[in-house]
Amino acid sequence: MVVNYQLITTQRGVVVGGAFDTTSTLAIASLAKKTFLEDGVAIGDGTVIDKKVLEVVSEENN
Numbered sequence: 001m002v003v004n005y006q007l008i009t010t011q012r013g014v015v016v017g018g019a020f021d022t023t024s025t026l027a028i029a030s031l032a033k034k035t036f037l038e039d040g041v042a043i044g045d046g047t048v049i050d051k052k053v054l055e056v057v058s059e060e061n062n
Contacts, residue, residue: 039051040052040053040054041054
């Protein structure tokens with residue numbers, strides 16, 4: 001029986017890459033949920049900037 005090492009390596013790479021992508025996406029989502037709240041934006045020290053104070057700037061003004 002001949003083992004195709006290239007195929008095995010590719011399949012392992014897909015599994016490792018998929019696991020890494022899933023883990024990093026979940027970590028980013030968790031941080032985003034803690035940062036962007038219903039009331040505003042948490043800056044990390046317990047302070048929340050009220051969303052009424054935040055100003056939206058369009059790309060045309062930059």
